[in-house]
Amino acid sequence: MDSVHDDRAGGAATRVVPERDLLPLKILVAGGFGVGKTTLVGALSEIPPLSTEQQMTSLSDGVDDVSIVPEKTTTTVAMDFGRVTIDDALVLYLFGTPGQSRFWFMWDELVRGAVGAVVLVDLRRIDDCFAAIDYFENRGVPFVVALNGFPGTEGVDDDIVREALAVPPGCPIVHVDARDDASCTAALIVLVEHALARSA
Amino acid sequence: MTVDRRQRPQTDGGRVVPNYAFTAGRTRSAAGTDMPIEALVTATELGVAAAATLSPESRAIVEASREPQSLAEIGALLGVPIGVARVLVSDLAAEDHLAIHLPLVGTDGRPRRELLERLLDGLRAR
Structure with a gap:
């Protein structure tokens, strides 16, 4: 499958994407402050995590009441990100996104075209993750819930976690050490497998 | 002999379909606000040849983009918000x-x- 020389015989079905046809992909890493988003991005990234700012237009408070014409406000949000070169043309970007509930409705632009999301969770502070789980679930964005292995959180039964966090059926729960490249890579593999299963 | 490159391209008005929906993921035209933060940019031969005549920030973008850079990386490189990087790019x-x-x-x-x-x-090969 590596050979592309005999492509006349292969036909369109086995066509390999031409070399140097650069394509970016992105995965979002969501979670509350201090949960380890930047650590996870840094463990995977081939460059030191960079920070960038994005101005986002958001709705003001009271967003649940759609009968009210909302006022718009502009908020600047800082994001850490990293890069993983996948092959000679495919480049994956990881964006760490703040998970406070008041930000989540701003992410429509950010999630467009994303492979999916990793919702990073500290089991000692689970309040931070509900908004992210709701958001991705409602938008139909594939995601996995990744439990970062903080001290004292080992050995918690996944079924209890699923119930406590209201993780939807079929949404994978994985255990990660956000400092460890292999552990984080494994979580991304589960996410992509999940996204593939849903795209079938 | 510096040239002011700050003129904005003419907006061609009324485009509602994202460029990437019909360009097989590639365009050389201004992608405007449809350009997502992970969009990759590479310097063209023309850009490299013209680099010395460009404004400092444009030159920095072109030089950095000899290797593929995302819009997010351009923003971080220049220390500007994504929206500013998007306009420059x-x-x-x-x-x-x-x-x-x-x-x-x-x-x-x-x-x-x-x-x-x-x-x-x-990812599995990592």
């Missing part, structure tokens, strides 16, 4: 100093299946 692309490589998404707005499979292969 659009200007340079409109003058063929940069090529823009946009994500390839299906009709459902998600990356196409074959890209997910390539991503999976790449």
Whole structure:
């Protein structure tokens, strides 16, 4: 499958994407402050995590009441990100996104075209993750819930976690050490497998 | 002999379909606000040749983009918000100093299946 020389015989079905046809992909890493988003991005990234700012237009408070014409406000949000070169043309970007509930409705632009999301969770502070789980679930964005292995959180039964966090059926729960490249890579593999299963 | 490159490209009005929906993920025209933060930019030969005549920030973008850079990386490099980087990159692309490589998404707005499979292969090989 590596050979592309005999492509006349292969036909369109086995066509390999031409070399140097650069394509970016992105995965979002969501979670509350201090949960380890930047650590996870840094463990995977081939460059030191960079920070960038994005101005986002958001709705003001009271967003649940759609009968009210909302006022718009502009908020600047800082994001850490990293890069993983996948092959000679495919480049994956990881964006760490703040998970406070008041930000989540701003992410429509950010999630467009994303492979999916990793919702990073500290089991000692689970309040931070509900908004992210709701958001991705409602938008139909594939995601996995990744439990970062903080001290004292080992050995918690996944079924209890699923119930406590209201993780939807079929949404994978994985255990990660956000400092460890292999552990984080494994979580991304589960996410992509999940996204593939849903795209079938 | 400095040239003011700050003129904005003419907006061609009324485009509502994202460029990447019909350009197979690639365009050399100004992608405007449709350019997502992961869009990759590469310097063209024209851009490299013209680099010395460009404004300092444009020159920095072109020089950095000898290797592919995302819009997010351009923003971080210059220390400017994504929106500013997007305008600078659009200007340079409109003058063929940069090529823009946009994500390839299906009709459902998600990356196409074959890209997910390539991503999976790449991650498993790490």
